Amino acid sequence: MSTKTTTSATTTTTTSDYHHQPDVSQFMMGPRPAETKDYIMQQTMLRVKDPLQSLQFYCDILGFTLVMYSEFPQWGFNVYFVAPVPSDVEIPQGDTEQDKAQRWQYCMNLPGCIELTYNYGTAQEEGQVYNTGNADTTGTTNGEKVRGGFGHIGITVPDVYQACERFQSLGVEFHKSPNSGGMKGLAFIKDPDGYLVEVLPQGPMITKPIDCAGVEAAAAGEGYQDNSK
């Protein structure tokens, strides 16, 4: 029995020139379908080579909390849900059925969790294990760059420059410090698997004269480049 349908969910669009902005106002205004009103964008799942390395990064450096985890030895994997959690929230820590149910429910109602999936054995492999999506050659046998779909995750912070000073002091690897490149005031760091994490301001986009890498705001730099390929 097949559970797949062959019908496409969307109708064909005949816009001939996507170089110009299509009219998207219908998606900004007006009510959404009533059936969807309580839907939550709860998770982004990323596979990680080594769960402890990843938890150190997400929890000790980005300040996320491990909300819930589950181990499935029968299937050879564990999952770890991490997200920023306000300090006044108390997630039950015990192993009673009630504690587990409360953790599940809290997690499933928390928008923006990262589900870190650990497939047993990858921690013992050499080097980077998973393709990170940005013209990455990892995960191929011929060393070819793959045109990736996933680009990055992104956090917002009160002060990008201050956050990046701290990341720098903790030895985090930067892909782009706030003043490098053509887009000033935002940064990209890397998690232990090489996934990009954008760092953006919660308020207006501002620049400061010098960033954590010593790059001046006035430094020349190129703008965006499609880095999928």
Add this chain to the structure above:
Amino acid sequence: MSTKTTTSATTTTTTSDYHHQPDVSQFMMGPRPAETKDYIMQQTMLRVKDPLQSLQFYCDILGFTLVMYSEFPQWGFNVYFVAPVPSDVEIPQGDTEQDKAQRWQYCMNLPGCIELTYNYGTAQEEGQVYNTGNADTTGTTNGEKVRGGFGHIGITVPDVYQACERFQSLGVEFHKSPNSGGMKGLAFIKDPDGYLVEVLPQGPMITKPIDCAGVEAAAAGEGYQDNSK
């Protein structure tokens, strides 16, 4: 001038056997670093072939709202931020600087947005354009499956079976209906680019006798398989 550091952010872990659950209690309990207390997990960026097709899926089918978009013709791309937004929230629609600033600030403080990136020209390409992360051959020239890092995004809903009935009626493609496979009560659907979207319950994991594809809860099925490769 390089903005990269070569220092790793994390210390080497000497756990020799990750087949067993490592002790992760330190990441669940206790305070996180004070500097990170206001951090928000704001976005997941996915490249899309055709922005209108994607907006129809995320807004008309999943019920997300287009919170903010920006076009960058000088760099050949547009971005569209979508997320579930409560119906009583009014996002300013105008083009004054104040409206734009308010949209930016609302978006940057909203956890769990999806940033859909459209690189000009892909809408005119044939077939699937981007590698979706799950042992996908797309984006390679030799047809080889890539060991992907990104797995899926996931939404939570009040009733998985009801949500899937509606998705089915709208012609959404299923990767796994709620009762198929070994994990009962959750589903995977596909967005227009083939990215997997998991559908999970906000309350306890329950099963119903028959799902939208006619599969019985009692049907046999395999459990989890590492689908990165």
